[in-house]
Amino acid sequence: MTRAAAGSGGAGRIAVVTGGAGFLGSRVALALDQAGWRVRLLVHRSATHPVLAGTRLELVRGDMRDAAALSRLVQDAAVVVHAAGLVKARSRVQFMRVNRDGTRMLAEAVARHQPQARFILVSSLAARAPHLSGYAASKRMGEAAAVAELGSGGCLVLRPGVIYGPWDQAGLALLRLASGRFAPLVRPEPRIAMLHVADAAACVAALAAGGPAAGMFELCDERADGYRWSELLRRIGSALGRSPHPVPAPDLLIRAAGATSEAWGMLRHRPPLFGTGKAREILHRDWSSDPALHLPSALWTPRIPLDDGLAELVAWWRDMSRHASLMKSVSP
Numbered sequence: 001m002t003r004a005a006a007g008s009g010g011a012g013r014i015a016v017v018t019g020g021a022g023f024l025g026s027r028v029a030l031a032l033d034q035a036g037w038r039v040r041l042l043v044h045r046s047a048t049h050p051v052l053a054g055t056r057l058e059l060v061r062g063d064m065r066d067a068a069a070l071s072r073l074v075q076d077a078a079v080v081v082h083a084a085g086l087v088k089a090r091s092r093v094q095f096m097r098v099n100r101d102g103t104r105m106l107a108e109a110v111a112r113h114q115p116q117a118r119f120i121l122v123s124s125l126a127a128r129a130p131h132l133s134g135y136a137a138s139k140r141m142g143e144a145a146a147v148a149e150l151g152s153g154g155c156l157v158l159r160p161g162v163i164y165g166p167w168d169q170a171g172l173a174l175l176r177l178a179s180g181r182f183a184p185l186v187r188p189e190p191r192i193a194m195l196h197v198a199d200a201a202a203c204v205a206a207l208a209a210g211g212p213a214a215g216m217f218e219l220c221d222e223r224a225d226g227y228r229w230s231e232l233l234r235r236i237g238s239a240l241g242r243s244p245h246p247v248p249a250p251d252l253l254i255r256a257a258g259a260t261s262e263a264w265g266m267l268r269h270r271p272p273l274f275g276t277g278k279a280r281e282i283l284h285r286d287w288s289s290d291p292a293l294h295l296p297s298a299l300w301t302p303r304i305p306l307d308d309g310l311a312e313l314v315a316w317w318r319d320m321s322r323h324a325s326l327m328k329s330v331s332p
Helices: 023-034 066-076 094-112 136-151 173-178 199-209 227-241 249-270 275-283 304-328
Strands: 014-018 038-041 057-061 077-083 120-124 156-160 162-164 182-185 194-196 217-220 245-248
Touching: 014 023, 023 038, 023 199, 038 066, 038 199, 057 066, 066 094, 077 094, 077 199, 094 136, 120 136, 120 182, 120 199, 136 156, 136 275, 156 199, 173 182, 173 227, 173 304, 182 227, 182 275, 194 199, 194 304, 199 217, 227 245, 227 304, 245 304, 249 275
Parallel strands: 014 038, 014 077, 038 057, 077 120, 120 156, 156 217, 162 194, 182 245
Antiparallel strands: none
């Protein structure tokens, strides 16, 4: 099947993707390319994500603070997908600078130069609870900024649950959590909605081709009620061929661990993925997804069950580990 025949949605039109060098953005770009779109990425440098190897792309150099680059980026675009964002930062200010202010600048560029383009903002379920962390607050304010620039009828907001899959560096923390003999168990157990990255990308590609042009929708896999913490540990352990023993971890211990990780990150001048904000997010008990906010099943439905997705993630991790070991063994 040729690229032009791969899907009817793109038909050679331009689809812009921010965050195309990242975990989710690269899969979105791939899905759009496979659907026949001409994909244009905003990049800091010419290198692209490994999953996009061999894919024909248009690259615009710049970042989310570069108004001139953003105007070039959206020129003649039929769809603009904003998938870029910080998931870890050294301060609330850094989160806001990218997740709020960067979103505003992109939406402003679309409103000024390409107002007829469909604008899809990939946010997060964390935006439901902006009081929990700088990340959650910045995602919520990014949504508000986009709507302020484009109007309520010109912005489509997607709030996915936890996105996981191959090339997810943050997801490796989940694997490490369940790879030992013991694993921490939070009680009462949170319920966590999950979504495989390929399903998330397929959803964006479907919405690029049609469906609602505005509104806010939540995304997850077949389990809208989410997974209990103990169930996630068991399923991840099974994918790894292990059976970690859950050990109750009081909220105070989780908060202390977050504070310690954050302090250590500050000393090393590296933003930690797990800090005080992330600890509060973990201790929030309801990250399930509201079926009333789901897309019509005729437009998109998730296809990858959690166990299959975890098996793929583990296989990728082991392959990367073997490759790293091989490269180390032959290096001078």
